[in-house]
Amino acid sequence: xxxxxxxxxxxxxxxxxxxxxxxxxxxxxxxxxxxxxxxxxxxxxxxxxxxxxxxxxxxxxxxxxxxxxxxxxxxxxxxxxxxxxxxxxxxxxxxxxxxxxxxxxxxxxxxxxxxxxxxxxxxxxxxxxxxxxxxxxxxxxxxxxxxxxxxxxxxxxxxxxxxxxxxxxxxxxxxxxxxxxxxxxxxxxxxxxxxxxxxxxxxxxxxxxxxxxxxxxxxxxxxxxxxxxxxxxxxxxxxxxxxxxxxxxxxxxxxxxxxxxxxxxxxxxxxxxxxxxxxxxxxxxxxxxxxxxxxxxxxxxxxxxxxxxxxxxxxxxxxxxxxxxxxxxxxxxxxxxxxxxxxxxxxxxxxxxxxxxxxxx
Ligand SMILES: Cc1cc2nc3c(=O)[nH]c(=O)nc-3n(C[C@H](O)[C@H](O)[C@H](O)COP(=O)(O)OP(=O)(O)OC[C@H]3O[C@@H](n4cnc5c(N)ncnc54)[C@H](O)[C@@H]3O)c2cc1C
Numbered sequence: 001x002x003x004x005x006x007x008x009x010x011x012x013x014x015x016x017x018x019x020x021x022x023x024x025x026x027x028x029x030x031x032x033x034x035x036x037x038x039x040x041x042x043x044x045x046x047x048x049x050x051x052x053x054x055x056x057x058x059x060x061x062x063x064x065x066x067x068x069x070x071x072x073x074x075x076x077x078x079x080x081x082x083x084x085x086x087x088x089x090x091x092x093x094x095x096x097x098x099x100x101x102x103x104x105x106x107x108x109x110x111x112x113x114x115x116x117x118x119x120x121x122x123x124x125x126x127x128x129x130x131x132x133x134x135x136x137x138x139x140x141x142x143x144x145x146x147x148x149x150x151x152x153x154x155x156x157x158x159x160x161x162x163x164x165x166x167x168x169x170x171x172x173x174x175x176x177x178x179x180x181x182x183x184x185x186x187x188x189x190x191x192x193x194x195x196x197x198x199x200x201x202x203x204x205x206x207x208x209x210x211x212x213x214x215x216x217x218x219x220x221x222x223x224x225x226x227x228x229x230x231x232x233x234x235x236x237x238x239x240x241x242x243x244x245x246x247x248x249x250x251x252x253x254x255x256x257x258x259x260x261x262x263x264x265x266x267x268x269x270x271x272x273x274x275x276x277x278x279x280x281x282x283x284x285x286x287x288x289x290x291x292x293x294x295x296x297x298x299x300x301x302x303x304x305x306x307x308x309x310x311x312x313x314x315x316x317x318x319x320x321x322x323x324x325x326x327x328x329x330x331x332x333x334x335x336x337x338x339x340x341x342x343x344x345x346x347x348x349x350x351x352x353x354x355x356x357x358x359x360x361x
Contacts, residue, residue, distance in 0.1 A: 001025075001341075002181055003194040004168045004204065006032035008144070008326055009319050010196035011151040012334035017194075018158040020342055025190075026160055027183050029167030033148025036198050036326065039221060039295020041243050041253050042144035043234055045089060045136070046303070046325045048096060050103035055304045055352035056325060057107055062332035062347060070331055071142065078153035083143035083246055089136045090114075090123060092237040092280075097134050110138050125230055125281050141234060141243055144327050171195075171204055171316065178316040192315045192341060199261070199296040201320035209313065210356040212306035214321040217299035218257040220269040222277070223291040224250040224284065231281060240276045252277045252289070263294045299323050300355070307336050307353035317341055321355070 003014045006028025014024045044067060046052050046060055071084045091100060097113070104111040114122060116131040123133075155162060163184065172179040172187060180189040195201055199216035228248035235242050243251040255269045270292055278285040300306065300321030310316040319337045322329050332347065339346040 001192045001194070002027065002188060002190045003196055004181065005196040005198060005201070005320075006030075006152075006162070006164065007035055007196065007198045008033065008037040008148055008151070008330045009198065009322060009333060010194070011148065011155060012330045013194050013196055013319050013337050014155055014160050015151060015158065016334040016338035017341070018155065018160050020338055022342075024160045025163060025188065026155065027163045027166050027168050027181065029165070031164050032152045032162065033145065036295045036297050037148050038145050039219065039293055040144050040297075040327055041221065041241070041251050042142045042147070042327050043089070043139070043241070043243060044141055044328045045139045046328065047236060047239070047241065048091075048093075048100075049107070050096075050099045052325075053302050053304060053352070056302070056329065058348055059305075059329040059332040059336075060325060061107055062335075063328055063330060066331045066335075067140075067142070071147075074147070074150040074154055077157060078150045080146060080150040080153055082147040082150050084140060085142075085246055086138060086140035087244065088233045089139040090233040090235045091134045091136070092130055092132075092235065094132060097132075100134050100136075104136070109136060111136055123232060123235065125283055126235075127280060127282050130280070135233070139234070142327065143245060147327070168204065171313075173313060173316075176312065177314045178310075192317065194317045194319055194337065194341075196319045198320060199298045201298065201318065205310075208359060210311055210358050212318050212320055213301055213355060213357045214306065215258075215299045216261050216296040217323065218259050218262065218294050219254040219297055219324075220257075220265055220273070220292065220294045221251055221253040222270065222273050222289040223293075224252065224277075224287050225290050226250050226284075226287065230283075235280060237280065238276070240273065242277060242280070258299075261296060263296060265292045265294050269294075297323050298326070304352060304355060305329065305333055306355040307333055307340070308350065308355070309340065311354075311356055 303323040
């Protein structure tokens with residue numbers, strides 16, 4: 001079997017298949033895990049999960065259950081620590097509290113409403129004008145570039161052949177079936193192919209075929225270095241967030257921009273994110289960001305990924321379109337894909353993930 005794309009989705013898919021005894025080759029046009037899977041934040045929850053449909057919440061919930069064991073196992077087997085931190089997520093949006101509480105009842109999730117005094121205890125550096133918050137103490141984060149490095153090492157251990165710096169140029173199709181791929185100047189023949197090319201996933205399908213509705217959505221992120229522990233939780237307000245890593249790295253994100261395949265960073269985003277961070281944590285006004293980058297999320301309608309066999313090409317499977325939540329939905333998506341490919345009972349109803357745009361006339 002061949003997997004196209006070495007982001008988290010391609011790598012986790014390859015891992016699931018390899019663990020089921022399948023021989024897998026993975027092709028990545030750059031190095032593994034350097035696109036959206038590197039650029040993202042690694043929050044192990046959708047932001048404002050109540051704004052997403054059940055399909056997204058169900059994948060996230062399954063993955064949240066699987067992550068502690070998966071991360072411990074990857075650390076043990078590869079020696080690379082993906083730095084899982086159950087830091088809790090503190091939401092400051094007063095107008096989202098009612099919806100948050102309702103969601104926490106539907107998807108049983110511990111939640112604490114904090115008054116001003118409790119906020120000071122939980123997050124002492126927060127500006128004093130913030131007077132209430134909603135803490136989800138069990139939501140956590142993973143350091144996504146390290147997660148990708150650990151999964152890559154695990155794939156090697158499992159005998160998956162990794163072809164980096166090897167773009168797949170085209171799919172080999174005949175009589176309504178996939179026959180393999182063309183990559184690195186030669187044809188590779190296999191009966192099943194997984195397309196997990198992130199924001200680029202629709203590009204390998206020609207105009208005569210239905211495509212998964214995936215488009216690039218740029219997200220910019222800033223990085224600060226502060227004393228470890230000075231900010232304790234993921235803190236969310238107005239669609240932006242801070243993510244404190246264990247070692248004092250602090251991510252501030254992110255933007256949502258429909259600018260095609262453009263990964264440039266902008267002064268506007270830098271100004272917006274630094275101003276926002278300074279409003280929450282005044283000490284950050286005296287700090288300069290040490291890095292600023294952009295990644296291209298695989299955007300999709302309502303953030304629901306396409307995890308399905310192509311309707312017109314037998315043997316061609318898609319795992320793409322995870323938008324803002326690919327890290328948290330990754331393990332469940334990979335398992336569901338492997339279930340479909342191997343004819344097993346799926347972990348979730350696959351119907352909501354069969355998403356293709358018909359060929360336009
Ligand atoms: C700023 C930002 C913040 C984010 N924060 C979070 C978060 O906190 N939590 C969360 O869950 N998610 C988050 N995300 C979303 C998450 O990062 C993505 O949903 C996820 O990484 C998508 O993984 P992927 O493997 O589909 O795509 P990618 O990581 O983009 O991987 C696709 C890969 O396919 C390769 N490829 C493409 N075409 C070809 C080809 N023809 N041949 C070979 N290889 C090819 C690319 O080079 C790339 O490596 C964030 C994203 C961004 C940008």
